[in-house]
Amino acid sequence: MKVYLIGAGPGDPGLLTVRGQELIRTCDVIVYDYLANAAFLELCRPDAEVLYVGKKGGDHTLPQDKINELIIAKAREGKSVARLKGGDPYVFGRGGEEAEELVAAGVDFEVVPGVTAGVAAAAYAGIPVTHRDHTTSVCFITGHEDPTKEASGHDWEVYAKSTSTLVFYMGVKNLPMIAENLMAHGRAPETPVALVRWGTRCNQTSFASTLAEVAAEAERRKWAAPSIIIVGGVCALHDTLNWFEKKPLLGKGVVVTRAREQASSLCALLAEAGACAVQFPTIEIRPLDDWSDVDAAVGRLGKYHWVVFTSVNGVRHFWDRLAARGLDARALAGALVAAIGPATAEALRGRGIAPDYVPEKYVAEAVVAGMLDRGVAGTRILVPRARVAREVLPERLAEAGAVVDVVPVYETVPSESGREEILARLDAGEIHCVTFGSSSTVDNFFALVHPDTLRKYPGVKLACIGPVTRKTLEGYGFSAHVTPEEYTIPALVRALVAELGRA
Ligand code: SAH
DSSP: OEEEEEEOBSSOGGGSOHHHHHHHHHOSEEEEOTTSOGGGGGGSOTTOEEEEOOEETTEESSOHHHHHHHHHHHHHTTOOEEEEESBOTTSSSSHHHHHHHHHHTTOEEEEEOOOOHHHHHHHHTTOOSOBTTTBSOEEEEESSOOTTOSSOOOOHHHHHHSOOEEEEESOSTTHHHHHHHHHHTTOOTTOEEEEEESTTSTTOEEEEEETTTHHHHHHHTTOOSSEEEEESGGGGGHHHHOOGGGSTTTTOEEEEOSOHHHHHHHHHHHHHTTOEEEEOOOEEEEEOSOOHHHHHHHHTGGGOSEEEEOSHHHHHHHHHHHHHTTOOGGGGTTSEEEESSHHHHHHHHTTTOOOSBOOSSOSHHHHHHHHHHTOOTTOEEEEEEESSOOSHHHHHHHHTTOEEEEEEEEEEEEOOTTHHHHHHHHHTTOOOEEEESSHHHHHHHHHHSOHHHHHTOTTOEEEESSHHHHHHHHHTTOOOSBOOSSSSHHHHHHHHHHHHSOO
């Protein structure tokens, strides 16, 4: 079969190429190392074999020859292998050596270039590696020569005398030596230098200095790998063009407690604002084992005056069941349809239903009020929803004289998987905020993280999507720092920016 040497880019998941993504989705085996973003692994097939061969500084999880053997062995088993590497596989990635081994072993291969850190981290820090006013060339240099090498491959004379932008990879430890050598061979001490750490990621940091001062400045900042070092006039643009680090939530760790299936819109908006979204799905959504109640309700759909959807999941699972029975939106033709909020309404529109009613405020009470205005006494109402949910909606509708059938279409079960990671990150000071999208996520969060544990971190802000969720939080003795005006995810993120963002 085939091995694909794939550049996974510098860290921002958006910088993986389309071809790379396609291969991660389809390959039988994924072999990845330290700097390749772990988020990509979510793309792979559920049955794919995922192998970590990491490399972090000196800590080689698997030595290079063993990595080569592993890849070749997997290919010989007849499998397609995606070999993911940080940045570009051929830029200080030892991809060339892996390719030579593959040829020697007679294994077919392809290369998918990636966005290399030297270009991307620089760009995200406001540094164009070439610029007509400053330089006509750019040079990628290793700052970490193979210590077993006899003679240095570096020609400091050439680096120093050229006007080339110099981009050093793996150079943090050798920074004093690099700066000294360049100055000793003639580069001016006031030459601009910039360092970019964790470039393109939500924890990117950078600073600009000069050849004379950079080593002391890095020491003062306790600078560490992974970082690139850029030397040259273009670094003077760092302060003017540094767009990425201006994102309002850059570096802020924001916990997302929604179920994984529902988390993507919040995570995407958080990432857009620069935050490090930390997924902690306290609940998992499961389809039902027994569909008989749903099937019975579907069988009498013609008798309902209203069908009320209270979540996107409710819509999705109800429709899955309709589809399984060979039905579609026309099954609801005779009923009025209400949605609790815009996301649920959108989910309905996507399935061919324009909801008859969406309240101004996105809580159960508001749905009820609006429906009462339209007259519900004597009507029959179907509410397809989660097995465990608030009873306000059905109770109020019943009080107003409607006959209400609450029919669970999915279940939520607590999920423990992310607990250790969250506790560790809280301890490391990496969490700045926890978001709650529903009362059940509050309950589930505290079932996993004891309220007293959270009290140890008073700096952590708590954000609730709406007043009902806030009340639940207050029941645990906490007050919400953030509740948006409108109870939607975009409004929640805007409110977070207002609370946590840089001025
Ligand atoms: N093949 C990779 C480079 C691997 S060498 C590429 O093309 O980018 C590892 C070095 O790359 C690190 O020591 C660091 O100097 C640099 N590097 C990789 N990712 C980085 C990032 N996100 N930010 C800054 N430097 C990075």
